[in-house]
Amino acid sequence: MLELRDVHSYYGHIHALKGISLSVEKGEIVTLIGANGAGKTTTLRTISGLLHPRHGSIWLDGERLDGLPPDIIVRKGVGQSPEGRQIFPRLTVMENLEMGAYTRNDKEGIRRDLEHVFGLFPRLAERRNQPGGTLSGGEQQMLAIGRALMCRPRVLLLDEPSMGLAPLLVETIFNIIRELNREGTTILLVEQNAAKALAVAHRGYVIETGHIVLSDNAANLRQNDLVRKAYLGET
Amino acid sequence: MVATRTKRVIRLEPTDVFIYIIGALIVFVVVVGSIATLSQGKYSINAWVDLFVFGVTLGSIYSLIALGYTMVYGILRMINFAHSEVFMSGPFTAYFLAEAFSRSGFLNQSPVIALILIFALSMGTSVLVAVLIERIAYRPLRNAPRLVPLITAIGASFFVQYMFRGLYGTNIKVYPEIEALKGQITLGAFRVSYIQILVIVAAAAMMLGLHLFVQKTRTGKAMRAVAEDRSTAALMGINVDNIIVTTFILGGALAGAAGVLYALVFTQVHFFMGFIPGIKAFTAAVLGGIGNIPGAMLGGLFLGVIESLGPMLFLDGLGITAPYQLKDAIAFSLLVLVLIFRPTGILGERIREKKA
Ligand SMILES: Nc1ncnc2c1ncn2[C@@H]1O[C@H](COP(=O)(O)OP(=O)(O)OP(=O)(O)O)[C@@H](O)[C@H]1O
């Protein structure tokens, strides 16, 4: 459904993605794991059109995405919860969620999705009139995910949703990811917490310095020596 | 933030002491001057009320212009120095319509319709100029270092100024007066001219409208989202360029309206008329905390009142002759003081710096 073919992205002269190819099929959770600076965020930014690839192509259900501006890519069905949550701190929780639904006009559908998000994250419902900046880190992460859901994405991109969260909250977030997937959401999950990511994902890719070095189903990746040494901290 | 502040105090201590001495001196002059003036009792209550009302009138106009600076700063982190020219272009263009209406007698036959048309033309022209400046001078530099668009803004300002000078000439044009606006109403010590009422009411209505727009509408919320974080706003499906244009349209419309109000109060227009009100409004925006919309409204009113009352109140009692000529000095001293002592402005919330 989502496919990257030999994608190269640059920051000025820095060659950050050196030919990334990956795909995510409908209904899957696919994880992209890698160390700091490997190019995970760059991959997601490129898919969302914040960065335009210099070579290669990006496809969503047979439609080409690369080169389109980010707002059009959202309209085509790609939602992203960016790294570091990036909620709008002075907008209220409600307004943050409304911004998530910016591309939509169906009032009734928006209302239903809002209920759905509040169902997933009851804490957000309690805090709906509070500025986003006053939420705790975990609540901000919930808001970022909820906000990304509000555009009814065909593919949801999650950039390190567990970053900086207490273990209990990490558990909650991964449970939510599983639940969203069960409801039919297709997810591309970027994580440094490889153990958790591989536990929820169907398949995974390992990225190192802008290259995909491994790709397999999650179970095999968990058994892979490189993955075990470098990303699962096993010896 | 706390850490950087302590560091600064330690490093710049002699300078800080010097600055605080200056600050204390100014406070001293203001307090002693005010006491001296008031104890001499040279001016009646009525005179003070007149000055105050005039200050509010002028301040409302500053507020309207200041909103343009502050909204553009909020969204682009850039001072749109050409905004003073956006302000000038509207009423200068609308002058010709006003003049034509005046000659044909339409202006005084149906002043309401005539005024609406004059406002419409002025606002339309200012919006057009603002949007063209954004499209031609700023958008290509969207990702350039911050100094570049600043310099471009100064260039654009001169360009527009001299273009209008070329179009309409260098001489001062006298705005026709409207009979219906000539009177005044008296309420005890209050004496308010119709023009002042028009200015204050129109400005208040527009500011209320802007406030509701920014707080309640989808586009207004998107404006705030873009101001907080442009790339995340794009991830929401917001077309950032469109929101930026909307911001310039709003700022331009308010400036164009402010221009007509200014022309009604001072009854003249010329190609250089934007300069002083522009800097004053910029001062007002900084005073309120640049990027902060209610701040710009308050800053404008505050500056207008200080500028109107200040010369008499602070300086007259100290025996300074013709203090009113020093009103600009007061306004700009205020700018310097705010920049030194409270760079974040009166409503000084720190604007979150954008992360790369
Ligand atoms: N704005 C930028 N300008 C220049 N180089 C950048 C920029 N952002 C990222 N890079 C570089 O691109 C490479 C990939 O960065 P990226 O943010 O995609 O890594 P990441 O895998 O998401 O890392 P992390 O796990 O730390 O989030 C890194 O070498 C980084 O230094």
Ligand SMILES: [Mg+2]
């Ligand atoms: Mg990253």
